[in-house]
Each structure stands twice: as C-alpha cells, then as structure tokens.
Amino acid sequence: MSRRPLTRSIARPALWVVVGVVLLALPYTVGPYPIHVVDVTLVFAVLAIGLGMALGLAGQINLAQIAFFGIGAYVLAIVTTDAGWGFWAAAVVSLLASVVAGLAVGVPALRVQSHYLGIVTLGLALAFTSWVTNSSVTQGANGISNIPVPPLLGVDLSSEYLYYYLELVVFVAGLAFALFVVRTRLGRRMRAMRDDAIAAGALGADVRVLRLLAFTVSSVYGGVAGILYAGLIRYVSPDSFTISTMFLLLAMVVIGGRQSIVGCVLGAVVLSLAREWLTDFATYAQLGYGLVVVLAVVFAPTGLAGLPARLGLGRRRDGAERGALHDFVPGPATAAAVSDAGPADLQVEGIGKTFRGLRALHEVRLSVPAGAIKGVVGPNGSGKTTLLNVVSGLYTPSTGEYAVGGVRATALGPTALSRHGVARTFQNLRLFADLTVRDNVLFALDRSRSAASAEYLVWPVGVVRDERRLRAEAEELLAEFGIADFADLAPRSLPYGIQRRVELARAVATGPRILLLDEPAAGLNGQEVAQLAQIVRTIRDRGVTVVLVEHNMGLVMSLCDEVAVLANGSVIADGTPEQVVADPAVVEAYLGDSSQLRDLVPDQRTIREAAGDDAEEVRA
C-alpha cells in the first residue's frame, strides 16, 4: 500500500463505492446483537489503526496501546460520573489524558528500542491494569457504570444502530487520516526511521521527535477508541483492558499486516468476528490466536494485506524489462538540490577519538577548503570512517574541535549537521531497505521539520502541495542520476553498484554544502568509476565541497585536489596527489607494491578526460 504513488491511492473508485454502500446499509440487514458486535469491531479497528501506526509504520513496539484505550474509557467514565461533566467535554479531557500517557510511554523509546521497548511498554500496560483493578477512584473490579449516553443534536445514541453511524464517521476519518500520513512525508519519515534510524538521523530527520510522534498518534487513536467504547457500552471495568486483550490487538495487527493500515483494519474485523464465534471456547480461542499469529509470522510476514503480492496476484511483473543503470546527465534537479548557501569548508582541529581505551583517532588536523575535493586514504582500520562519523555528528570526539562553514560543529548532532549542510554516504550502504528507491530520494529531498507536523491537522492542503512538488523533483533527480528504471524497487533487490548510485543521489538530494563519501567506488567497475568521477565533479562544480574516502587510487589521483593519508589514527601525509603517492611513508603504510597502480592508472589524462568529458566518451 505504501509503495503506490499518491495518485493511485484514489484509484479503484468502484471498489470504494461498493464498500461504502455496504457499510451504510449494514445496520438495515442485521439484528440487535450482530450490530453490537459490529460496533465493538469498529472500536477495535480504530484501536488497531493506532497500533499499526506505531508498530508497523514507525517500528515502535507498543504494548501499551491497551492502556491508552483504557485511559480514554476510564477518564471519560470518571469525569462524567464523579465530576458530572457532559459527555463531550469529558471526551476532550480523556483524549488529552491519553495523549499525555502516549508522550509518557514514548519517552523510554528515546533510549531503548526493539524488544526492550516491548518490555517497558508491557510493564506500563500491566501497571495500568493493576491500577484500575485496585484503585478506589476506578471502583476496582466492580468498574464504573452509569456513563451517560452521548448527546448529539437530538439523535438517540442509546440505539446501537444509530451509534454505528457515529462510529463509522469517526472510523472513516481515522482511516483517512492514517492513510494520508502513510502516503505523505511524515509516514515516509517514520518508515525510514523504522528501517534505519542512524541513516534517518544523519539525513536530517529528528528521530526523537518522530518516535514521540509515533506514540502520540497511537495514543490519540487509543483514546478515541476508548471514548467510543465507553459511549457504546456505558460501563467500564478492568476486564476490558487486560493483557490478553492487548495480545488480541497485537494479533489483529500482525495477522492483518502490520505494514498496511488497511491490513490492520482487516485483522481487527477478522479477529473480532472470530472472537465472537469462539466465545464458548474462550480458553481454546486464546490458544488458537497464538497459533494463528505464529503461522502468520512464519508463512505470511506481511499479513493478510501482503497475501496477494506473495501469491503473485495483483500487478504482474512477468516479462518486465531489466532495468538499466543509465548515465548521469546533470540537469536542473541536480542543480536545484545543491544548497544555495554555497560550499562550506571543513576545519578539523586536533580531533581524537577513543573507544574504551582503543585509540581510533589521535590529534587529527585536516583542512578542506570550500569547493575542493579532498581525498582521505589510508590502510584499513586507520580511522577514516571514524573521522567521517565524527564530522557527520554520529560520534562525539573525545578531544578537539571541528568547524563546518565557519561554524563550530563539535556539539551538533547528526540531524543538526544535516540541516547545516553536511551530507554523507556510508561504506556499507545504509539505504532504507523497505522503502522504494523513489521514497529513499523523497525522504532526503524533504527538508521540513518533523516537529512541524502540526500542519497535518492545521493545513493538510499544504502537505499535499509539498508532496506534489517533492514528487516532481524526485522524478527529475532520479532521471538525472540514471536510476529512474529502479524507482519502484526496494534497494536490497538491486546490485551493489546501483545501490551506491542511489545512496549518492539520496545524499545530494539533502541539498548539501559539503558531501562526505565513504568508499563510493567500492564494487564499481572502471566504467562506473568514471561515471562516479563525473558525478562528483559536477556536484562540486555546482557548489559543494567533497571529502572522498576511497581505496581506488585511480579515482583519488584523478579527482582530488588534495589528499590526506591517515595511518593508525594520525595524518601521516597531506598534499597534492602527486606529492602523497611519492611519499615513502605512504608507500610503506598504504600503497605497498605499486605495480597495481600502474595498471589501474595507466595514463592519468585518459581518466581525467573520460571523467570530465560528456557521456559519449564514457559509454562503452
């Protein structure tokens, strides 16, 4: 669902019309008990959407969703009965309470992830269950009854038939909002963070804000579901908010397909109905859910929503043309991507970095003039990548300072540095594996702040407009980088060299003033290296400083204005390429037997021409 371009999300209108008619006509076709089941199902569907947003979209294991649900219901019950407030005023209070709980539960996610986060959130959910069972405010195991019927313009919502329509409106609005988020920038950021939080941070997404947002959104859905539930049943008790209900909810999301919001709804419908059919066999039902979840995880990890694709239905790709990596053809998109602020210089002043006593960098001094291409070479393990990690904010240096574009940057984190114009690629490739190539580039093109996501509520039209503009830019950039053929594919299905090109396009898309490249030529053949040289040269000419960590001496020699050599964490040589390769210390530490250099660089001029010239020269 998330792989489809925005325009297609509105496709298949006929299906939507049919679904719409069925949903509207449903109350006319069922008896009083079935409509009750349907009403409860809708509550769970809203709840599952919220969990799907945290768990599937943002990758945040949230086992406290049942607590958000419970807080929504209980606060409403307490405020309407004890304080005597009206239903809707109490609903606002209880929604706020859920959001506060969401933020509180989200805080641990800033420090721990994956199963640890699961344990923490599970603990919080247990704490909630324990509190409602034992507290006098919640009237313990007896629960709270006499919750008033929500008044609505004279409509009698004590009728479960009419209540259905209220729920339907809320559900459709919730679903639409979720799909809107999924298909626009916030959803893309959350998926990117889920796939690789380090890369997402280094490319300018504030991971902490995104995690809190994920829990907040999840808690809003939980709170809304709780309010609807309290209004429907008009009685709350601890039995409705137990851990086994939490696992039922989890099963809904897993079976439905956690990476698809529609899948979460499907899962909620299927399991709610199944639970109803199995009420007489409650014990075995629990066992059954467990079994089905295990089967789903093993045989259909993408859930019901992913089944058509796994069975080879849907869009058939048979006979699809093999995509080809095209030549880089610089154009307006590449020019537009590069920051207007101009190239930034990098000054590294005595940087040291130790890892538990192991000295990786020692007193490194390095100067990269604005607009230059500076090579950094050195033996494996000499600290080149550590240096890049320091100046891109991933590591805090143990000693020393560095400045980018005249601004002291030592204390800035990766996200702030990215906004300051530092972009990088990674030695082992850190593409977002479950996003398409297009989404990888879109993610980087989007320079809005995650904290400004209030725009989704205040002015959604602005979000749509931004999205359109970004998509147009992305198409152009993909074409200019010669990777348009792969736009809809996941990066991991692509050969290494093509992934490298995608990563480079993604780094350029952030609009850098200085670009740090970590072994961009690894795994490329000569022709592809010549293309890389052309890309790097073009980007530099557009106004970007480049730092190139590389072992391909042919590339380093032909491309770099200056080369620094690191060995054992210190700079042992710094100068023009010719000076550096003639240095005996460099030959000893790094180059070794130089016979391969002769073969790699038979004639400097040819590479320069091939790299600098137009594409005709390079095409074999």
Add this chain to the structure above:
Amino acid sequence: MSTDTDRAVAAGTLQVQNLGVRYGGVTAVEGSSFEVAPGECVGIIGANGAGKTSTLKALMGLAPRTADALRLGEVDLARVKARHVVRHGIGYVPEGRHVFGGLSVRTNLELGAHSRRWDDQAKATLEEVYTLFPVLRDMRERLAGALSGGQQQMLAIGRALMSRPRLLLLDEPSMGLSPKLVGEVLDVLQVLRGRGLAMLLVEQNAWLTFEATERCLVMQNGEVVMTGRSADLRHDPAVRRLYLGL
C-alpha cells in the same frame, strides 16, 4: 589417487549449462554456460547488474535457479540443497565478507568446518589457515566484528578454506581494501592456486582479476558474452574500456 585422471575425476569439473536466475519477475542471469576445470582459476567480469553475484549464489543454491546442467564432477548440484553444497567441496566467500561479528575469530573459523567432524584433520586445517594468515592467529580470541576490513576479508577466506573445498567461489574479495591489502589478497590467491585449488573469482579490481586468473568470463545482461585468456583480455580494447573505464 594414482594418476592425474583419477585426480581430475575426484576433484571434478564444474559444468554449468544454460543457467538462469530469476528473482520474481526480474531476470538476473539467463542462458549462461561455462566450465571450471579442476585446479583452474577463472574470473567473472562485467558491469554491476550483469549477473556475476547471482551466478555464484546460484551455484551455492542461494538464489532461485534453473539449468540444463549444474554439476561438479559426479555430483548433480541442482539436487543439492544450499546447506549441503559445502560438503561437496565448494567454499564460498560472500560479497561484503559476512563474518559473524559477535563471535571470536577462532569460532568463526571453527564454524567454517561445521560440515565436517572436528577431528585431527580439521585441527590441521585450522593450523594451515593460521599459517596462511598469521594475523588471524594473533587475533584468534578477538571478536570478528572488531577486526579491520582487510582482516575480516582474510577471515572470510580462511573460514571458507576450513571446509577443505576443491573449488572456492570468491565474490569481490578486494572490495574496500587498501591497495597494499589488495596485494596481500593476491598473494594469498596465488598460494591457493599453487596448491591446486580451483577458483571462480568475481572481482571489479581489474589488476587483481587478471593477475589471479588464467581465464575470464565476460558477463553482460545476465549472459556470458565472451571468454578469453586473462593475458589477452588485459589488452583487449573493449574489455579495457568496460573494465578499466578507459
């Protein structure tokens, strides 16, 4: 084994006829045929996406494959599951090394021999690997993840050797290595070649490929389009253009 013929039969020629690899609807390799004789060192060269890595993975049973023939001597590899391929004498050094970062160097090497019994012969093989890569002996109690890229590459090759293969598949052993270490990898490959180990080498470093192999397959769009002696290909203008970017 008394005669050369016996040895050839025992070692076995790798025969590949009409190999195809398809991922979903995407074809990676199509109609690819080649042979690797016992003790022969063959390179595969070609652009990214030409199907080189997929070819190696197909031989190991790690990629969905079809073939008219896929044999190593007497063994029909098409019927052998990936986890058993290693027992038939094929060692694999995957692209990007893939050492077990959380385990010690020694454990990594021991795991390389898991298809065999841990007996005196296996211990002797471990000694041989340590002799070939003294740095691994020095680092044997370190976590593999703490090694530098070059040391990890040595470990990946050493791990593959632990199964005592007759044919070694190497995928980009020079990727990410300094020129000096590339030279050392070549030295290692030369030693192995001298011991009569057959090799199939996928590599983007032209110098290393041509130095380490007798013969090269040139792949394009999933097909082997040309085979030739490495010494000749080195001077072939078309190959130089494609491979060296000249």
